[in-house]
């Protein structure tokens with residue numbers, strides 16, 4: 001049975017694919033192994049894909065054009081073949097198979113080799129977060145990804161059409177968060193967006209406004225950047241002569257957003273008097289300009305954003321609890337880019353697609369540059385990725401190939417050592433080995449992991465446990 005790139009392996013044959021194996025359950029969430037096709041470096045505009053491994057016994061990856069997912073339901077094995085449009089891949093490049101509940105990657109005598117975390121390998125027992133490189137195509141393996149039993153086993157192009165720009169993701173849980181935003185957007189419920197700088201809070205606020213159907217404007221206000229003594233005048237407007245410098249009547253930002261959306265960025269920076277005035281406006285649905293004698297009705301929808309936890313600020317008395325309650329009708333936490341590495345290709349594609357079409361179509365990323373990008377931690381999140389690609393594309397020039405040296409030094413350095421996550425894990429292992437006198441079983445117990453897993457990590461980080469023996 002052959003499916004086009006956008007088809008799913010469920011469908012008429014879904015029963016034959018259904019598994020007797022129950023997914024791992026942790027709390028209320030299902031966790032299943034997944035393989036993500038994150039990026040085709042030679043054509044970064046190509047959409048990513050996601051495959052759930054839960055109902056499969058084998059997966060084969062090889063060259064084929066156009067990209068295809070081909071399911072074979074032999075009685076003994078539930079197989080899926082991924083054909084990727086990559087001329088550096090061999091026709092059968094690598095296989096994934098299950099061995100004692102673990103997924104093992106075997107190179108199928110490929111011409112250009114199989115790489116896991118940048119190291120050439122012929123066979124590798126996969127671990128959570130492993131970056132697999134076949135030809136110029138990059139995959140991420142996730143051992144136990146939170147998902148829903150109803151999620152499609154294969155997700156590709158069609159399922160990646162977001163309701164609004166900025167609401168696309170290949171991650172099942174984040175996809176559900178984004179999906180829930182569609183009915184929320186159409187209501188007047190206030191929304192709080194939390195996330196580190198550059199995670200896309202304003203992009204999301206604009207998406208909510210676009211989906212809301214509200215006829216007024218989207219008005220973005222950076223609460224931290226308003227001049228301190230003019231915060232209220234800027235927000236609520238003023239009458240001519242209300243204070244020195246008020247040479248004319250001003251509408252104010254709140255009224256500019258009438259029948260539209262007021263986006264209050266860095267809401268945690270709003271001074272206490274302005275918090276009180278905003279609360280009054282939200283409760284009474286009217287604004288009184290500074291120096292004015294009467295209030296004016298406003299039809300307001302507020303979306304607030306913060307890079308800090310407002311709940312913690314409320315608990316510390318630094319932010320009004322009653323205002324927080326008004327604003328937090330629905331809360332969304334936008335994950336940092338390092339926690340959604342699976343979306344890196346999708347986001348890079350969205351950013352590159354803003355270039356003129358003929359230039360966008362020419363862009364290629366050299367595999368070494370792609371590897372560095374997939375290992376980098378992106379402390380500046382999507383904004384950092386956007387800047388990095390913007391410069392790299394200019395440096396790549398006419399040729400259009402983004403090389404490692406076109407990337408900022410911080411991204412280049414990601415190729416040299418461990419990622420922050422790996423370094424933290426290595427440090428934890430070393431600390432526990434010291435504490436437990438090199439006893440691997442005790443270390444595994446302390447970490448709540450299998451002994452085998454700890455041994456694999458020791459091998460990966462080149463740590464000799466015997467040097468910790470007392």
Ligand SMILES: Nc1ncnc2c1ncn2[C@@H]1O[C@H](COP(=O)(O)OP(=O)(O)OP(=O)(O)O)[C@@H](O)[C@H]1O
Nearest residue numbers: 166196197198199200201202203350351382383386
């Ligand atoms: N999903 C996305 N697709 C494409 N570009 C994105 C996406 N999310 C964010 N960006 C880009 O990243 C940059 C930062 O996004 P945005 O300003 O929305 O982040 P933010 O969380 O509001 O940042 P800050 O907290 O610093 O205000 C923007 O230039 C935006 O275009």
